[in-house]
Amino acid sequence: MATLSDVARRAGVSPATASRVINGSSKPVTDELRERVLRAVAELQYVPNAHAQLLARAHRTAVGVIVHDVSDPYFAEITRGLQRVAGDRGLLLTICNSYRDPDRELEYVELLRGQQVAAIILAGSGYHDATFTRLLNEKLAAYEATGGRVAVIGRHEHSGDAVMPDNRTGGRLVGRELCELGHRTIGVVAGPQVLTTTTDRLAGLREALAEHGRSLPGHRVRYAEFDRDGGVAATAALLDAEPELTAVVALNDSMAIGALALLRSRSVAVPREVSVIGFDDMPIARDVTPALTTVRLPLVEMGARAMSLALDPAVPQPRTELVAAELVRRDSTGPAPQLMPVRPRAGGPAGPTAARPPRASDPDRPSRPTARPPAP
């Protein structure tokens, strides 16, 4: 590997001059020498050793983010926002996947510290785990004590700058929507119980249901992984135990897609028999059938704001930016079916469809009801 000295030697100058030419120092260099150095660089295909540079230079040139999994669209979107702001400021973004393993998260904080990053962003739900939280805060505090900056997205535990999606209000929106559509027996397909995102969303949902005089008994909440297969499993369990359900709330869109898949496989019509509602508004939500009603979080913007927070000069008291959630009505929700049971059909009009079980999509239903039934 060619080094700066090699370049300098070949150009017949000192390393100092070579360095000055290569990274456009403010010190002037004669065109003659500059030319020689540049030629040597090209001939040797010289690339500066980034680690040596980092060691020699004072200022940090990278930032790090710890997410659960970048390939999860939720984090992919957030990362896009982070990336944009970091890129604008000429900083490199190192992405670390914790795969929801608290220990790995801790390790990654150390690793990023070791990399001398200018800032660490923690994206994704926190855990209900006092020991872990304390450990994490200690590590973050140590990092901040040496000038490191920290921002979190959607985590309560850290006392510094934060971008907080309003999961609770999002949950309320879901609850209100379903109540107004007349749903009374609502099941929840929830992510891991240890995640604050799960409990926050659930708490909001519960509040809204309570306001409408409904309850959400524990047996109608099923916890599983926050992904498609978790959604399948939890929905299956829910449906088996509570056949009279008219709505399924999934606590994120991936789970909702799993719920949709399971319902389709069981030939349950959505939304005629069961409504499904998701959370996050991932890009794919509009492309599943029926298009998913969900709660939108401006994920890219959340990422961008978190990075800005982390990169702007520190202020004495921590800033928290609450990000509003917004209900997006699509085709997977509809009015609750009448109390008369729909499955075993009560001898409807004979026709080609009579012998078939009801199917996933209901062609009779326009893509969006223009008038909605009044809340009961």
Place this chain on the structure above:
Amino acid sequence: MATLSDVARRAGVSPATASRVINGSSKPVTDELRERVLRAVAELQYVPNAHAQLLARAHRTAVGVIVHDVSDPYFAEITRGLQRVAGDRGLLLTICNSYRDPDRELEYVELLRGQQVAAIILAGSGYHDATFTRLLNEKLAAYEATGGRVAVIGRHEHSGDAVMPDNRTGGRLVGRELCELGHRTIGVVAGPQVLTTTTDRLAGLREALAEHGRSLPGHRVRYAEFDRDGGVAATAALLDAEPELTAVVALNDSMAIGALALLRSRSVAVPREVSVIGFDDMPIARDVTPALTTVRLPLVEMGARAMSLALDPAVPQPRTELVAAELVRRDSTGPAPQLMPVRPRAGGPAGPTAARPPRASDPDRPSRPTARPPAP
């Protein structure tokens, strides 16, 4: 930021001893001193400076990958495979998004070289661009000349180790399937024309059609971005120009999802009126409606194999691993409609559906026809 000297001073030992304790050197250290050092480390929350370590140590400890965009499921899957193998060997993976910008790709090669990575993986389609290819190969050669290892996924341009998805055969599978289903007028929703992935898949498709005595005139191929919105745009253009189309081939699944969305918005029944077929078999393909018929590429495995290739000791002659593509039949393809036009319905039986346009999902069609009509 605490340094090793700080630790050593606090423990009352030399930096050498502190270093030995901290990274378990083979040199023995008294328990007494070891204890003191460890305590100092804990008290100072010392984390070694990764860059200084890299500089001092001989061996490389990271690998890099350049993808078009990790948040694209195609690359997310590949990256997962890369990550797995790298992780198993205790190497860190640095991910770079080129966003399909050749210049940025070039820059990233330099950057990764500067980071002293042990290997560079180039994932994703190459370009039909001789200048760029030459430049890239020069940079890669320079990197390899200094002991760097390179592996590519799905790129012809590089002469070294490669994992090559059999895009051409995949294209043939698509063509054969559609021909056997009786389709004659087939449109293609293609990715950017400069990408070899696009042209390879297209070439295979053309071959298969030719073998069945059909042709694919240029005006039935529309090029757009390799994403959902590209799929929407290209499909719209295609449909407007070629209303008699009975099948749409999308050259990747994202575009296929866009095609599905556009067809749905135009109330064209899939697959009754138009069949849609994708490519890649991204996880979401099974969850759209109708579930997408597509060509499966074992993406995770491709990533894993590429990383193994790059990390195994170099061999004199480059290895190329061809990865087989496989057709996955789902619900978005079906027999070509009869030549009698289907849209303007020929006065079918009166009923509640008569006044409505045909809709995206056809409840009359079982999820998979058990017997397929013979090819004409």
Place this chain on the structure above:
DNA sequence: GCCCGCAGGGAAAAGGCTTTCACTGCGGTA
């Protein structure tokens, strides 16, 4: 009682770069 070998520890070099400081001419001012 001597010397050898080794356990245990420290000094210092190396790794590649940036940057401060010092040095050399030169043009310009007093």
Place this chain on the structure above:
DNA sequence: TACCGCAGTGAAAGCCTTTTCCCTGCGGGC
């Protein structure tokens, strides 16, 4: 003419680790 200042360059001091090499005792074999 003597000096000041500055443009242009190089020497060298870091930056933080790792690791080689060397030194000091000490125990054991003869």
